[in-house]
Amino acid sequence: MNELRSWVGSVSRLLSHPELRWFLPGALVSALGDGMSMVAVAWLAVQIAPPDQAGVWTGLAVAAYALPAPIGAAVLARLMRRLPASRLVAADASVRALSLGAVAALAVAGLLGPVGYVALLATSSLLHAWGNAGAYTLVAELLPDEDRITGNALLSTFSQAAFVVGPALAGGLTALTGPGWVIGVDAASFAVLAAVSRKVPARPAAAVAGTSATPATGGWRTILDRPRLLGLIAVTCAFFFLYGPVEVALPVHVAHDLQGSPGLLGLYWSVFGIGATVGALGAALLRHRAPWPVVVSIIVGWGAALLPLGLTDAVAPGLVGLAAGGLIYGPFTAISTALFQRETPPQALSRVLAARTALTTPATGLGTLVGGPVVAAVGARPTLLASALLTIALGGSVAAALRLSALRTRFRGRVRGGHGCAAARPEEML
Numbered sequence: 001m002n003e004l005r006s007w008v009g010s011v012s013r014l015l016s017h018p019e020l021r022w023f024l025p026g027a028l029v030s031a032l033g034d035g036m037s038m039v040a041v042a043w044l045a046v047q048i049a050p051p052d053q054a055g056v057w058t059g060l061a062v063a064a065y066a067l068p069a070p071i072g073a074a075v076l077a078r079l080m081r082r083l084p085a086s087r088l089v090a091a092d093a094s095v096r097a098l099s100l101g102a103v104a105a106l107a108v109a110g111l112l113g114p115v116g117y118v119a120l121l122a123t124s125s126l127l128h129a130w131g132n133a134g135a136y137t138l139v140a141e142l143l144p145d146e147d148r149i150t151g152n153a154l155l156s157t158f159s160q161a162a163f164v165v166g167p168a169l170a171g172g173l174t175a176l177t178g179p180g181w182v183i184g185v186d187a188a189s190f191a192v193l194a195a196v197s198r199k200v201p202a203r204p205a206a207a208v209a210g211t212s213a214t215p216a217t218g219g220w221r222t223i224l225d226r227p228r229l230l231g232l233i234a235v236t237c238a239f240f241f242l243y244g245p246v247e248v249a250l251p252v253h254v255a256h257d258l259q260g261s262p263g264l265l266g267l268y269w270s271v272f273g274i275g276a277t278v279g280a281l282g283a284a285l286l287r288h289r290a291p292w293p294v295v296v297s298i299i300v301g302w303g304a305a306l307l308p309l310g311l312t313d314a315v316a317p318g319l320v321g322l323a324a325g326g327l328i329y330g331p332f333t334a335i336s337t338a339l340f341q342r343e344t345p346p347q348a349l350s351r352v353l354a355a356r357t358a359l360t361t362p363a364t365g366l367g368t369l370v371g372g373p374v375v376a377a378v379g380a381r382p383t384l385l386a387s388a389l390l391t392i393a394l395g396g397s398v399a400a401a402l403r404l405s406a407l408r409t410r411f412r413g414r415v416r417g418g419h420g421c422a423a424a425r426p427e428e429m430l
Helices: 002-016 020-048 049-065 068-075 084-109 114-124 128-142 145-177 180-200 205-209 219-222 227-257 262-286 292-309 315-329 332-342 346-378 382-417
Strands: none
Touching: 002 020, 002 332, 020 049, 020 084, 020 114, 020 145, 020 180, 049 180, 068 128, 068 346, 084 114, 084 128, 084 180, 084 346, 084 382, 128 145, 128 332, 128 346, 128 382, 145 262, 145 292, 145 332, 205 219, 219 227, 227 262, 227 292, 227 332, 227 346, 227 382, 262 315, 262 332, 262 382, 292 315, 315 382, 332 346
16 A cells, blocks of 8 residues: 555656656657557558558568667767757657658658658658657656656556557548548657657756766667676567567467457457556556566566467467566566666766667567568467467576576675675676
């Protein structure tokens, strides 16, 4: 009960914050628009592609809406890394609003071709790693440490909720008006985010932290100098890579093994999205727990939740497992981001978070690419089972590394006679 009261108080402080009370609604609106584009982007590609090339152009369009973000994180680092967090969000939102607005206008006018479409989508996502980093950096700048996980949780909850609500809204609106208008709504949502982000005063990170300005250090160098951050990124990449095959195997499992309909596939993803939304919002309840054990529990729990899909063709256990998996996975973004906020110097935080996105975003895509041949070779259900078992093994390996690190620290403390330092924090892994 005390934990719940503390959580309610933390949320109240966020919603009444003089700057976040404008920014958070803007982030929610843009997340909802992005959720709608999950349907509209692919549907528009199918409509404008040559009939015999629909699959190729749809794949290119979906990839172009996400994958250029890591390129932008690396290539534009020199230009973007000196911008304050609120301006990073505004820059990304502005580019998305303009690019998607152009897509919408050309599509409605009947002037959009597949090559131009993919190019505009790629442009729209070029700064997205920086925009995402800016949002979480803004939370770290504006909030005390005790409220940061709550702030992270609200941002990740918006994304998870949009995954549930956005496609449903897009389906109805696309049927009524066409996908071009839906993408126009997405463009307008990013215009709203750009406007509210510019209302947040720009502040240098060093000034916020109360430290003197220091020479800008690249995000990559900061990560390499901090083994715990590098370890967390490696664990996250492995976790996302092992999830990737699920996006290939689950549709094949539903269509071939279960002889199911697209509606059943949608139900699987809906229960996952609902669970993830609840889990993301509940991440704030874990803010007083040691973060590394929570990360390990999430990884192992997600792997265990996949087991019903890999062990049986029965629909009900798979639905329950995926709903539980969403609930377990939901806090992951908030908790792992809090670790970065805690371990990174304030003046380097936006660059480190952008570098993290550049490394972790392709991991799921690479896992998806690997998943295709694996499903073809061994089948959908065995692929789901392999993903579950390997994910559990990953969590177990991280737990073993945590334990080994604690034992080493305790041994060093005894050797040096510093028995008061013998107990190692779980965060001292790697």
